[in-house]
Amino acid sequence: MLRVASVGSGSKGNATLVASGETTLLIDCGFPAREMLSRLDHLGVDVSDIDAILVTHEHSDHVGGVAAIAKAAGAPIYATHGTLTSGRLDGARAVVEIESDSVFAIGDIEVSAITVPHDAKEPVQYVFKHAAQCVGVLTDLGMVSPHVLRAYDSCDLLLLEFNHDLSMLRRGPYPAALKRRVSGDFGHLNNDQALAMLEAMGESLPGTVIAGHISEQNNSVDVVASLLSPLIQRTEMTVIYATQSQGFDWVSSDPSDAVSRVA
Numbered sequence: 001m002l003r004v005a006s007v008g009s010g011s012k013g014n015a016t017l018v019a020s021g022e023t024t025l026l027i028d029c030g031f032p033a034r035e036m037l038s039r040l041d042h043l044g045v046d047v048s049d050i051d052a053i054l055v056t057h058e059h060s061d062h063v064g065g066v067a068a069i070a071k072a073a074g075a076p077i078y079a080t081h082g083t084l085t086s087g088r089l090d091g092a093r094a095v096v097e098i099e100s101d102s103v104f105a106i107g108d109i110e111v112s113a114i115t116v117p118h119d120a121k122e123p124v125q126y127v128f129k130h131a132a133q134c135v136g137v138l139t140d141l142g143m144v145s146p147h148v149l150r151a152y153d154s155c156d157l158l159l160l161e162f163n164h165d166l167s168m169l170r171r172g173p174y175p176a177a178l179k180r181r182v183s184g185d186f187g188h189l190n191n192d193q194a195l196a197m198l199e200a201m202g203e204s205l206p207g208t209v210i211a212g213h214i215s216e217q218n219n220s221v222d223v224v225a226s227l228l229s230p231l232i233q234r235t236e237m238t239v240i241y242a243t244q245s246q247g248f249d250w251v252s253s254d255p256s257d258a259v260s261r262v263a
Contacts, residue, residue: 002252013064028066029062056140075094078106116145139212182218
């Protein structure tokens with residue numbers, strides 16, 4: 001069984017934990033070290049529990065605290081060649097370079113690094129497998145390519161980006177260039193794109209979906225919940241909403257153990 005928790009999810013900082021009984025992995029860390037340690041404590045995690053840090057890409061809301069937390073944890077950092085050449089992880093003590101679309105093991109968890117379309121040097125997102133359970137983490141991409149859809153097709157639990165409501169983004173305060181970037185094919189998923197991905201999964205729809213990376217200016221939990229309501233009513237899917245301020249508490253990949261709540 002795998003468990004997932006979020007330290008925080010949004011443009012001000014991202015960090016996600018995936019744990020089996022033996023291995024604890026941290027995906028990204030966009031928070032300063034002191035704040036991150038406090039947030040870990042809230043989840044009942046000591047920094048020394050972290051066995052490795054997996055980086056998705058070099059943007060500051062994902063890597064700002066990676067080097068400091070890796071040092072505190074004594075844990076290696078896993079990242080693609082492109083991410084490493086960005087210079088954002090310079091000074092990190094133990095770094096493992098991974099290839100896009102590779103599969104490798106950390107402890108008793110199998111990790112797949114999935115190439116995604118995003119405006120970074122070599123971005124990936126991750127799928128985790130352990131004891132016949134599969135967890136996907138999928139944020140920071142501008143479109144759902146056939147490759148992405150195939151890679152996440154068998155997840156029992158999926159953390160999926162619902163970044164923005166397109167009409168709210170268009171009416172909002174962002175400069176025109178930033179609006180184009182966010183809504184473009186290498187930006188972030190809007191609500192309709194994320195919903196379309198779930199609809200396309202058909203019978204492979206995850207038992208639990210966590211709506212994450214929700215923009216505080218161009219989206220809201222209420223808007224996402226309203227959009228997902230018909231799908232929830234047609235299926236037995238459980239939905240959890242990740243927040244920027246608190247993320248979400250531990251959730252199991254086993255549907256019989258999953259609890260729908262905001263931390």
